[in-house]
Amino acid sequence: MKDGSGEDQNVAPSVYSHVSRPGSHRYKNAKKGLPFNVMLVGESGLGRTTFLNTLCERTVVSSNDKTNAEQAHIAEPMQFKHHTVEMDEDGMKIILNIIDTPGFGDGIDNEACFTQIQEYLETQFDEVLAEENRIKRNPKFKDSRVHALVYFITPTGHSLREIDIEMMKRLGSRVNIIPVIGRSDSLTPRELVLFKQRIMNDIAQYEIPVFSFPDGEDEDDEETVEENAELRAMMPFAVVGCEEVINEDGRPMRVRNYPWGVVQVDNDEHSDFDRLRYVLLNSHIGDLRDRTQNEIYELYRTEKLSGNTAALANAANAANVQQSSHIMTAA
Numbered sequence: 408m409k410d411g412s413g414e415d416q417n418v419a420p421s422v423y424s425h426v427s428r429p430g431s432h433r434y435k436n437a438k439k440g441l442p443f444n445v446m447l448v449g450e451s452g453l454g455r456t457t458f459l460n461t462l463c464e465r466t467v468v469s470s471n472d473k474t475n476a477e478q479a480h481i482a483e484p485m486q487f488k489h490h491t492v493e494m495d496e497d498g499m500k501i502i503l504n505i506i507d508t509p510g511f512g513d514g515i516d517n518e519a520c521f522t523q524i525q526e527y528l529e530t531q532f533d534e535v536l537a538e539e540n541r542i543k544r545n546p547k548f549k550d551s552r553v554h555a556l557v558y559f560i561t562p563t564g565h566s567l568r569e570i571d572i573e574m575m576k577r578l579g580s581r582v583n584i585i586p587v588i589g590r591s592d593s594l595t596p597r598e599l600v601l602f603k604q605r606i607m608n609d610i611a612q613y614e615i616p617v618f619s620f621p622d623g624e625d626e627d628d629e630e631t632v633e634e635n636a637e638l639r640a641m642m643p644f645a646v647v648g649c650e651e652v653i654n655e656d657g658r659p660m661r662v663r664n665y666p667w668g669v670v671q672v673d674n675d676e677h678s679d680f681d682r683l684r685y686v687l688l689n690s691h692i693g694d695l696r697d698r699t700q701n702e703i704y705e706l707y708r709t710e711k712l713s714g715n716t717a718a719l720a721n722a723a724n725a726a727n728v729q730q731s732s733h734i735m736t737a738a
């Protein structure tokens with residue numbers, strides 16, 4: 408693994424007991440590893456860093472030290488932090504590139520964050536577009552288009568906030584957005600069910616273009632159709648992250664320990680984390696990559712090229728008008 412510090416570590420298969428599910432790795436890839444680019448966006452304190460470490464099953468980033476009370480209230484500008492981790496998922500090597508966005512949503516006005524993220528996503532498309540147009544392509548070109556954006560929703564129990572709606576609406580045409588409820592163990596199971604319903608109602612009402620698991624028309628096998636229906640019903644995923652590992656009957660288990668009980672991160676009855684992990688790194692990695700290439704990028708490319716053509720046509724028209732007015736003046 409190469410983390411933010413650039414250190415190399417070994418790629419090892421997961422030691423945690425994940426539920427075995429059907430349809431694994433419909434998308435087989437080269438031995439070199441399948442690159443997968445994921446962006447994590449959410450306000451501070453929602454568990455982004457913990458999620459990142461839980462997903463990668465190692466400490467990629469240490470949680471922010473916010474113990475200095477004098478500094479804690481100061482909102483720092485949003486940054487893009489890159490971490491590359493090699494994973495062995497079910498025998499397949501994945502080169503997971505994580506783009507973390509600490510500082511998102513921490514200010515009073517978050518317009519700059521939206522714009523920065525949009526520009527970041529579009530810059531990656533522009534790089535691919537420029538590479539496609541080169542006469543001699545660079546064989547080492549690194550495609551950094553973001554395949555999935557995991558958006559952390561605050562577990563308020565109410566409904567989506569303005570920042571969530573604005574953020575997802577603006578970026579839904581540029582990236583596959585997967586909404587998740589961060590720190591979801593702060594809601595009871597019943598509160599969670601209601602909160603999920605309210606969020607999905609908002610998503611429908613405000614026509615927020617989040618990633619949707621295909622509903623069957625293009626899928627030919629029944630197992631996939633069923634699995635996708637189940638995943639659609641689960642959205643948004645309720646995630647719990649933690650870095651504490653205990654030993655249960657000789658097996659490591661990730662848990663959040665409370666005086667009243669234990670939340671097991673990889674237990675489907677306690678959180679949707681394991682399911683989401685499987686979607687990202689296994690069953691839907693191909694769909695997410697394909698949609699990025701075939702739909703999202705294609706749309707951007709068309710917009711960009713037709714925008715350029717329109718801009719060129721406008722410039723040419725303006726030049727013609729100017730030229731003819733010169734001719735008229737001269738006459």
Ligand SMILES: Nc1nc2c(ncn2[C@@H]2O[C@H](COP(=O)(O)OP(=O)(O)OP(=O)(O)O)[C@@H](O)[C@H]2O)c(=O)[nH]1
Nearest residue numbers: 451452453454455456457470471509590646647648
């Ligand atoms: N209850 C609960 N607490 C969590 C969970 N995940 C993380 N936390 C705790 O929430 C606090 C913030 O977690 P971080 O992972 O640092 O959150 P972050 O979103 O990365 O925040 P910044 O580092 O400030 O950007 C820590 O005390 C974590 O232990 C979770 O799933 N449930």
